[in-house]
Amino acid sequence: MEKLNPTPGSIVTCRRRQWVVLPSKLEDVIRLRPLSGNEDEIAGIYRELGLEAIESATFPLPQGDRVQDHCAALLLMDAARLLLRSGAGPFRCLGRLSLRPRPYQVVPLLMALRLETVRLLIADDVGIGKTIESGLIARELLDRGEAKRLVVLCPPHLCDQWQQELREKFHIDAIVVRSGTASKLERGVPNGSHIFSYYRHLIVSLDYAKAERRRASFITHCPDLVIVDEAHTCTRPGSKSTSQQQRHQLIEQIAKKQDRHVLLLTATPHSGIEESFLSLLGLLQSEFEHLSLDRLTKEERDKLASHFVQRRRADVKLWLGNETPFPERESQEQPYKLSKEYRELFEDVYNFARGLVKTTTQEMSYAQRRGRYWSALALIRCVMSSPAAAVATLSKQIGSRGAGVGSREIEDSPLDEELMSSYVYDPTEQEQSVDAQPTVAVEQGQQTYRDADRRQLKAFIQAAEKLRGDRDLKLQSCIAIVESLLKEGMNPILWCRYIATANYVADALKQKLEKKGSQIRVIAITGELSEDEREIRLEELKSYPQRVLVATDCLSEGVNLQSHFSAVLHYDLPWNPNRLEQREGRIDRYGQPVSKVKSCLLYGQDNPVDGAVLEVLIRKAVQIHKTLGITVPVPMDSTTVSEAVFKSLFDRATDAVQLSLLDLLEDEDSAVEQVHKSWDKAVEREKASRTRFAQRTIKPEDVERELIDSDEILGNERDVERFVQSACSSLNLGLIEKKQGWLLPTPPEFLQPLLSNGRAGVPPDISCVGNKSRLLTFTTPALEGVEYVGRNHPLVEALARYILEDALENAKDPKAARCGFTTTDAVLKRTTLLLLRLRHLLDSHKHQTLLAEECAVVGFTGSPSDPIWLSPQEAMSLLQQATPVSDVPQAMKQMELQELLNRITELEPDLELFARERSHELSQSHRRVRAITKEGQIQVKPQLPMDILGVYILQPGQRKRT
Known part of the structure; x- marks a missing residue:
């Protein structure tokens, strides 16, 4: 049956x-x-x-006695169209998006669809939109049934951001699994199930998944679609980095399952070390790990190009024409001079540190000599960061450490160079940045300190204590810059190396700026806070009209801050140029609502260490970025680069006063010169790589055409705006136009459950909760404090659902019209319009039969027995633009409509023909896209009969003259 x-x-x-x-x-x-x-x-x-x-x-026909005006007809069309989720176009995912992707962001999706199993490295520049690009792929694979479950592996501080992005932009509800959430989630898992298999979509901290006791179970229950964010932290390390090695092994084992889809995301895929980069490529296809990148054959290059996309902003701008979704970046240097007291402290600390390095003896083991070296660098770095960092680092270390040099009690334990580097340098290949004071590094050297050395450290503490406030000219310069930025209407982020420095700077700025009646808020966010605490503080800060964020590098990687901040100040210069771009990329990225962002480098004009870092590393990195539009990592690990600079300082100077950058660069074969030569080679290689993998074979106009066609089916931003305004008006929720957007009053009680509940699995506090008024916009990027409303926004979904259900119930007085009669001067002959909902079955060899839907408007003149059909474009235009010029009695409208409905079956042959023609047009659209993706063809079949949602008569009339 x-x-x-x-x-x-x-x-x-x-x-x-x-x-x-x-x-x-x-x-x-x-x-x-x-x-x-x-x-x-x-x-x-x-x-x-x-x-x-x-x-x-x-499907029930409309009832002729339920006649509404023309606006109500348009309202029904918009409601039905905006509720479509399984769109009939070649991209299934577009119906479930709350954004309209730019054409260039669709390119990785087209590349992914070319692959039987998706293995793709998306290495677009910082801020171009890798999250959107990977989300499009994930949404498409899920909607096609080619993937069942999704997991995002990312650093722990990015988990909540990924959850929000997937939910708000892609209609994907995922749960976060990390050390702070796992216990609660496990309590909700039934016996016999596992946390990694019970929940459909996951966002898991790489740290959590890679742990020895969890790795095997994660791999066993790993979903069939894996996104790895900040994938450069998962390369095979050249050093003895245990943590990075564990991450690499985890992804390597995940990738061994041949039919598992894997997306790797990073803005810096090539750390400069060839072996590490090849190990990343090897996660896509094992054979890639053995490539010689400088001698690729055409076949090897083509195969690699099918798995690897890497574009600069300059490449993207070719796709955008006059559109400019990226801000202009204005970079400037802000020098300051050390106060007399600070200069004296620096000279004393530098000479002490240099002495530690120079006075090693044969009685010391290698580990002890390296310990003194790390201790020396840590001393210099924390003292030049701030008096607070100096005091916090040194105060805990002054104590008896046993006998001095030569004592048999000193153990020759191996030194953890990776740990030391994390406290002193700025490695970017770690999953989490270390922003605690370099206490551990100083402690290493103290094994060989004499009593005189410890007395010297106590003197440093006393001197540093006296430098807080007015004698700290670095701090005073910072305050002046921040005040200037705030006056310009900018909200700055101040980047500090250490927790103590960030708190010290934040306290000083609070005292200066948070006066009574001030609307300025200053908050520090550092690694001493949990992920949840950071999120709470950030949300609090965003609520203030003017704000200053003082942060360590715990926020510098991957976190989106462009919506609420527009300037950065590097309070501490990073000793790794890659970190510079990561910091600035938090605000200089896709979705930044202001046209110009500022970047300020604060450096000591008479501080030789700042000068060395600036001249040797930072300025060269900035110049490379200006020239190429991308960041090119130094082709050595961060420890090697920094040691090249500071070894030269220690070797050549007799005291701090005589330090000179000319000393560093005078020798052609100096360590610094070697760094620069290697870097220049890397720049040339990167130029070739970006040209080779920019994916210029896919044309912007081909992608744009399909997006425009999808807009016709699903509705664009203008359609969403029109619908929300009309729906709110019909519900007596009139939007109030403001300078920056539309103010939505508190919704009525009958609508609030739909708004508060949102989608299944979405907590109420993150849906569009209807308990307060809010400022809305229908275009992106949204200005600060204004909420973007796209087609999948809970407000749109709730309004559309309410209006469509109300209309289909044929209530006595529906808000939207299934029947309409309008006298208008838009037509010269009596015209009938039908609002249709079509369903199509999509069959291909690659996935199961899919059901797709769309709405269409058709129209004809004449009688149902002998109709003269309008083009679909003419019919749609009439429904959207016809306006009434006069009216006729309600009884006449009902009679005319009922007569038409009684004869509607006479149109069935023509409507069936229209459905088949429409299926053919959709087949052609799928064919065009599949010519790009090289997929097998798909059959589009109409499912008949179609739904007749609405019937509308347009009667010719003339506007009354006044």
Whole structure:
């Protein structure tokens, strides 16, 4: 019986309501979705049990006595169209997005669809939109049924951001698994299930998953689609980095499953070390690890190019024409001079540090000599960061450490160079930055300190204590710069190396700026805070009209801060130029609402260490970025680069006063010169790489055409704005136009449950909760304090669902019209418009049958028995633009409409022909895209009969003259 075996796309009756049958992978389960299109109410009915009767049904025709005006007709069309999720176009994902991707962001999706199993490295420059690009791929694979479950592996501080991005932009609800959430989640998992298999979509901290006791279970239950963010932290390390080695092993084992989709995301795929980069490529295809990148054959280059996309902003701008979604970056240097007292402290500390390095003896082991070296660098770095960092570092270390040099009690334990580097330098290949004071590094050297050395450290502490406030000219310069930026209307981020420095700077700025009545807020966010605490503080800060964020590098990688900040100040110069771009990339990125952002480098004009870092590393990095539009990492690990600079300082200077950069650069074969030569070679290689993998074979106009076609089916930003305004007006929720957007008053009680509940699995506090007014915009990027409303925003979804369900129930006084009669001067002959909802079945060899839907408007003049059809474009234009010029009695409208409805079956042959023509047009659209993706062809078949949502008569008339 058909009622037991309905075909996908057909309409059935069950549980005293009507449903659309959806494709089902289980033969004994019939999947049903309500006619309104509400996916949250999808139900599964077991055939074998026979407990619930399923019977064939037809879509109900409108009722002729329910006649509304023309605006109500347009409202119904918009509601039906904006509720579409499984769009009929070649990109299934677009119906579930709350953003309109730029054409260049679709390129990785097209590349992914070319691959039987998606293995892709997306290495676009900082701020171009790798999250959007990977989200598009994930959404498309899920909607096609080519992936069932998703996991994002990322550093712990990015988990919440990923959760928000997936939920708000891609309609994907994922749970976060990291050390702070795992216990609670495990309590909700039924016996016999595992946390990694029970939840459909996951966001897991790389740190959490790579742990020895969890790695095997994660790999066992790992989803079939894996996104690895900040993938450069997962390369095979050249050093003895245990943590990085564990991350690499985890991803390597995940990638061994040949049919698992893997997306690797990083703005810096090539750390400059060839072996590390090849190990990253090897995660895509094992053979890539053995490539010789300088001698690729054409076949090797083409194969690699199919798995690797890497574009600069200059490449992207070719796609954008006059559109400029990226801000202009204005960079400047801000010098200051050390006060007399600070200069004296620096000279004393430098000479002491240099002495530690120079006075090693043969009695000292290698580990002890290296310990003194790390101790020397840590002393210099913390003292030049701030008096607070100096005091915090040294105060805990002054104590008896046993006998001095030569004592048998000194243990020759191996030195953890990776640990020392994390405290002193700025390695970017670690999963989390270390911003604690370099106490551990100073402690290493103290094993060989004499009593005189310890007395010297105590003197340094006393001197540093006296430098706080007015005698710290670095701090005073910073305050002046921040005040200037705030006056310009900018909200700055101050980047500090150590926790103590960040808190010290934040306290000073609070005293200066947070006066009574001030609307300025200063907050410090550092690694001493948990992920949740950081999020709370950041949200608090965002609520203030003017704000200053003082942060360590715990926020410098991957975190999106462009919506609320527009300037950066490097309070401490990074000793790794890669870190510079990571910091500035937090605000200089896609979605920044202001046209110009500022970057300020604060450095000591008479501080030789700042001068060395600036001249040798930072200025060269800045110049490379200006020239190429990208960051090129130094082709050595961070320890090697920094040691090249500071070894030269220690070797050549007799005291701090005589330090000179000329000494560093005078020798052609100096360590610094070697760094620069290697760096220049890396720049040339990167130029070639970016040209080779910029994916210029895909044309912007080809992608734009398909996006425009999808806009016609699903609605664009203007359609969303029109619908929300009209819907709010019909519900007496009139939006109030403001300078920066539209003010939405508190919604009525009947709408609040839809708004508060949001989508299934979305907590109420992050949906568009209807308990307060809010400022809205329908275009991106949204200005600060203004909420962007796209087609999948909870407000749009709630309004559309309410209006469509209200109309389909044929209530006495529906808000939207299924029947309309309008006298208008837009037509010269009586014209009938039909609002249709079409369903198509998509069949291909690659995935199961899919159900796609779209709305269309058709129109004709004449009678139903002999219609003269308008083009779809003409019909749509009339529905959107026809306005009434006069009116006729309600009884006449009802009579005319009922007569038309009685003859609607006469149109069935023509409507069936239209459905087949539309399926053919969609086939051509799929064919065009598949010519790019090189996928197998797809068949698009109409599912008949289509739904007649609305019937509207346009009667010719003339506007009354006044």
